[in-house]
Amino acid sequence: MGALRDFKALFTRHGTGVGIFVVVAITLWVFVLIVLPQLAMVDMSFSHNLPPADQGGPRDVYTLSNYGYFVQGNDGSFNSLHVTILVKTVVASVIVTFLDLILCYPIAYVLAHGASKSTARLMMIGLIVPFWVNEVLRAFAFRILFGATGLVNGLGLSLGLWDQPVDFIREDVALYAGLTYAYILLMIFPIYNAVEALDRNQIEAARDMGASWWRVHWRIVIPMAKPGIASGTTMVFMLTTGALAAPQILGGPSNLWFTQLVYQWFNDAGNWPRGSAYAVILVAVSILFTLLMMRVFKVGIGAIGR
Template sequence: MTALRSLFQPMAAKHGLGAACFIGVAVFIWVVFLIVLPQISMLDYSFRLNLPKPDIGGPLDVYTLDNYAYFFSGNDGQLNTLDIGILVKTLVAAVFVTLIDILICYPIAYILAHSATGVAARLMVIGLIVPFWVNEILRAFAFRVLFGATGLINSIGMGAGFWDQPIDFIRADVALYSGLTYAYILLMVFPIFNAVEALDRNQIEAARDMGASWWRVHWRVVLPIAKPGIASGATMVFMLTAGALAAPQILGGPSNLWFTQLIYQWFNESANWQRGSAYAVILLLVCIGFVMMLMRVFKVSIGEIGR
């Protein structure tokens, strides 16, 4: 109650009691009804058996760990290397996409915050935002066309003589990684921009006047300030990439299966919501644990990310 009062009173004093009440109620409904209750329902499903409708609520409808045990041991009691391997591959791919986004977005955010001004800054922001007016699924199909056997990249490559035969970018997952990297690029740019923008330019100039090279200026001056923004963007990109479904379905190769596709199969193709819920809970817990571990390694707190 004390924490809620400390948040509510300053908001009411600044924006009025009506605005504070509206925001408080909206946040409460969003958190409770759109996040907490669905997650509790899914967690309850994950401990249930997949029973016919007449048996639901009867003596056979009991809590069990069978759905979680299946993920680890399958039906034969042996290590379920297939599903575990798909989860590991999904996490590794999410880390890879997150690192690519950091490498791309850090210089963009720095230029936007400390180099671009006036019309150039506005054009950069418009160039980043306007393409995302197109639906995510349409953008994924655009990447499939772009990287297809008869797509623009293969046409340019063969026309310029770089290669003789079309390269299967879809099977090699180049299209998938490119599409995922592009899909969440804004979620990386703006948190880094918000953090870097607070940096006093005099600190950069002082470091350069003292003879520091560009990489040393960024390593010792800019990155410590940008670290919370990088952590915030990396958290969002990693979680959304690991939980992506549309892009892997459209851009993934025939032998590439994302863990979210397994969850989709349990829910829709196998009609086993209980096992699908268990797999979804496993993915959620593993992703949260991985993010918390990285925050501890890089010494970034939740409070710093939330600024």
């Protein structure tokens, strides 16, 4: 009912032409570019990997073998490699999401209530301008930064923090740093939008009554920021689990991201049904994480989408 009222208000406020354009654009975007491809991928995930001549024939029937392979493999034994890769990807994505939250919450608060308008604009520019550079180039920049002869090792050696270059690539330090930086804006802006609506007088009243800063944030700011935190953590987690360029460039030789498995099934093995099944598994994990964040922060899907 709420959505229907919003559409009626859209037609009333902006006219029939604009209303029809917006409805058609949203329909094309949601159904043609998102829903239909996802449904096609789900349908393909239940298919056999058949040559074109056999597709549509008697052998072209639905099967659960692609999902079964993820759990058991071809020989029927537990497919520990792929399950472990998925678990490691999820755990790493949670860590990156947590790091982004710890870094971005103070920045978002300062932007909303701790800085003057001119300083906030300069901080915004400083945050946005680096993202004009392509994601792949930023990943290579982090690889150079954390390389054996990079700036981080150079400073560590010159300051005597370690005696020989540290392999930050193999230890996945560069990967975590690169992914944390890659999606930092997607955490800052939702929290900023939520915290900006907070009345400054509430914070000043709490301070006048003797509340410490941590108590002000815990009892006043964070409850107001919950929708932004839920939105930011959801977006950062989903994009981190779905990242491909950064794990390929910054990941160590023993760290395989789950999206790389999906890429290998589609492009290297040419097994689109199995690649679709793995992609569906990844989408399901992202949806479960979104539902978990909604439950943890006690917010609805509407609050996350604001």
